[in-house]
Amino acid sequence: MDIKILGSGCAKCEKLEVAARGAVAELGLDAEFEKVTDPAEIASWGVMATPALVVDDDVVLSGRVPSTEDVKQLLTGR
Amino acid sequence: MTASVRRWAPVAFGALLWWFLYSVNRPFWDWLLFDVIGLDPRSRVGESIHFFCYDVTKITLLLTGIIFVVTVLRSFMSVERTRALLGGRAEGVGNAVAAGLGVVTPFCSCSAVPAFIGFVAAGVPLGVTMSFLIASPMVNEVAIVMLYGLFGWKITALYIGTGLVIATVAGWVIGRFHLERWVEPFVFETKLRGKVIDPSMGLSWDDRLAMGREEVVTILRKIWPYLLVGIGVGAIIHGWVPEQWFADHAVGPLGVPIAVGVGVPLYSNAAGVMPLVQALHDKGMPMGTVLAFMMSVVALSLPEMILLRRVLQPKLIATFVAVVATGIIATGYLFNAVI
Numbered sequence: 001m002d003i004k005i006l007g008s009g010c011a012k013c014e015k016l017e018v019a020a021r022g023a024v025a026e027l028g029l030d031a032e033f034e035k036v037t038d039p040a041e042i043a044s045w046g047v048m049a050t051p052a053l054v055v056d057d058d059v060v061l062s063g064r065v066p067s068t069e070d071v072k073q074l075l076t077g078r
Numbered sequence: 079m080t081a082s083v084r085r086w087a088p089v090a091f092g093a094l095l096w097w098f099l100y101s102v103n104r105p106f107w108d109w110l111l112f113d114v115i116g117l118d119p120r121s122r123v124g125e126s127i128h129f130f131c132y133d134v135t136k137i138t139l140l141l142t143g144i145i146f147v148v149t150v151l152r153s154f155m156s157v158e159r160t161r162a163l164l165g166g167r168a169e170g171v172g173n174a175v176a177a178g179l180g181v182v183t184p185f186c187s188c189s190a191v192p193a194f195i196g197f198v199a200a201g202v203p204l205g206v207t208m209s210f211l212i213a214s215p216m217v218n219e220v221a222i223v224m225l226y227g228l229f230g231w232k233i234t235a236l237y238i239g240t241g242l243v244i245a246t247v248a249g250w251v252i253g254r255f256h257l258e259r260w261v262e263p264f265v266f267e268t269k270l271r272g273k274v275i276d277p278s279m280g281l282s283w284d285d286r287l288a289m290g291r292e293e294v295v296t297i298l299r300k301i302w303p304y305l306l307v308g309i310g311v312g313a314i315i316h317g318w319v320p321e322q323w324f325a326d327h328a329v330g331p332l333g334v335p336i337a338v339g340v341g342v343p344l345y346s347n348a349a350g351v352m353p354l355v356q357a358l359h360d361k362g363m364p365m366g367t368v369l370a371f372m373m374s375v376v377a378l379s380l381p382e383m384i385l386l387r388r389v390l391q392p393k394l395i396a397t398f399v400a401v402v403a404t405g406i407i408a409t410g411y412l413f414n415a416v417i
Contacts, residue, residue: 043195063277
């Protein structure tokens, strides 16, 4: 599984990464994390509000910080 | 039933506690500083310390309440929805709608670049996009509530009205100049892939209330140094600058441009600058000059310009600053003339 954290490095992006890593660990998934900080690349994902979460080339969340529980649902509901 | 009690009871309790603290703020500091510690209310030190303690409490309470309520309400809006509402609108009307949406859409200037690209690449005209980006920081919910608390509804209504007019007209002017050539070309070539996720959809009330609480903590943590400096300088002006000093030392019609010239490079935020605004006004600085100062501090900030440099060429950024500053100066004169 390929997970991207989109955001320009603000506090919210770090919170999103913590939640995402927590969810991956709790589900026992094997995932590669990547941080995307370039605004042009963020925009090319169609994302206009950071932070955003991309899983296997799909944007699954944007504009808010989810709880670990929320991310678990996003990962398993796919 | 029990779920909704569990959800709303803390909100109701918080509102009551807030109201109680707000009501006892002045009597409490009067009692503690003047009666218990024995400071002289007529001395400079006493007056400044009282101003500082009272204002820190009052502004922290106001901010907590405003940010919570506004964040919960704004969770029903999103940048995605705003862009959909702006799609295909003609310039003129589009600028006015964009300015209005700039006020109600949840938006962090850290997302200014992706939002700019997202708007322009989806076909929203440059000038309309600029109206949104100008209104969003300029007509600020924190400033609205604090102005209302300090100066009443007339000043607040004038602030909102003129802020919207400046954003509408400035965006329209930028659109009329046809400055697309000063936008970095890659913006127009950006292909938007992926499906759009609207953050305002699919949230429960619990999610929205949690977002409100988190936003209060995030913003207070971010702005408290600005707040303390602003209130500190305000307290010194309050205690040491003589009554009517600014009225007596008025620089005449040049006061407004000077205030804007000082305000543009000064980086603070609405909460930090408002105690200063209040203290300057108390000492006789005219309302229009004070408001022009405040607007220039919040609407034009160097960090946002540096971010926007990714997508806008320096000439366009300079035009943007010049057009908005001119609008603010005009507003300053208007306020000074009517109040």
